[in-house]
Amino acid sequence: MKIVVFGATGNTGKRFVRKALKEGSEVVVYARQPEKLLIENDNLTVHEGKITNYQNVYDSLRGADAVVSLLGRKEAAKGTPLSTGVSHIVNAMQERGINRLVAVTSSDVKTPQDGTSKRFSLMTAGWKVAKFKGSNEHANAADIIRQSNLDWTLVRVPVLSDKPSGENAPTVGYPGRHNLKNTLYRQTLVDFLYEQLETSDFSKESPVLSN
Numbered sequence: 001m002k003i004v005v006f007g008a009t010g011n012t013g014k015r016f017v018r019k020a021l022k023e024g025s026e027v028v029v030y031a032r033q034p035e036k037l038l039i040e041n042d043n044l045t046v047h048e049g050k051i052t053n054y055q056n057v058y059d060s061l062r063g064a065d066a067v068v069s070l071l072g073r074k075e076a077a078k079g080t081p082l083s084t085g086v087s088h089i090v091n092a093m094q095e096r097g098i099n100r101l102v103a104v105t106s107s108d109v110k111t112p113q114d115g116t117s118k119r120f121s122l123m124t125a126g127w128k129v130a131k132f133k134g135s136n137e138h139a140n141a142a143d144i145i146r147q148s149n150l151d152w153t154l155v156r157v158p159v160l161s162d163k164p165s166g167e168n169a170p171t172v173g174y175p176g177r178h179n180l181k182n183t184l185y186r187q188t189l190v191d192f193l194y195e196q197l198e199t200s201d202f203s204k205e206s207p208v209l210s211n
């Protein structure tokens, strides 16, 4: 499988690239600062570019079977790089006829399947105020993915931790309907993302994953 990864230079992104290479996939990393990746492998190609450059995003998708987005949003970023980048990814995938998109967003992004959970609402409200200061970038990017006709899975995540996975079993589901926690181990996330590329179990769904 040939996978193009956006957000690969981030803390989770690097882990995902290592996992995909270990599983035998061919990986293309799209990055504005590829020197941050620090991974070398015969099955790894780096495509340098800004996420706001549509033609460059389109070019990077040549021959791909699937796309993974771990793009984040820096607090200080100006404009709408996240939603613009996600829009370019979706449009370029459609133009190239690539269907499978697995993307990560924050658990403060709502979905109609969510039940009522005061504890979860309080947690995500605090997170939003602390980190994103009222920005709708994550929600806007999520809407672009959900309104597309791609075979997408949007994995909503709480606070990420670098603890090794295996200490607490993961739960996947919807606030108010499943017993979700406020932490997710990055290794659990990486394993789940790769699994989604192989199974499509959560096609056109946006569950929360937590440990």
Ligand SMILES: NC(=O)c1ccc[n+]([C@@H]2O[C@H](COP(=O)([O-])OP(=O)(O)OC[C@H]3O[C@@H](n4cnc5c(N)ncnc54)[C@H](OP(=O)(O)O)[C@@H]3O)[C@@H](O)[C@H]2O)c1
Binding pocket: 006, 007, 008, 009, 010, 011, 012, 013, 032, 033, 036, 050, 051, 069, 070, 071, 072, 073, 074, 077, 081, 082, 104, 105, 106, 107, 157, 158, 159, 160, 161
């Ligand atoms: N960390 C958490 O607790 C948390 C909580 C909720 C949701 N999430 C989401 O989970 C995912 C993984 O999180 P993480 O902490 O592993 O991410 P991270 O370390 O912050 O990495 C984010 C990635 O996005 C890229 N990026 C950010 N702004 C960009 C821009 N304007 N143009 C191009 N690339 C840009 C970064 O590229 P550079 O290396 O070039 O900066 C990096 O590769 C992200 O989608 C994040 O939003 C994380």
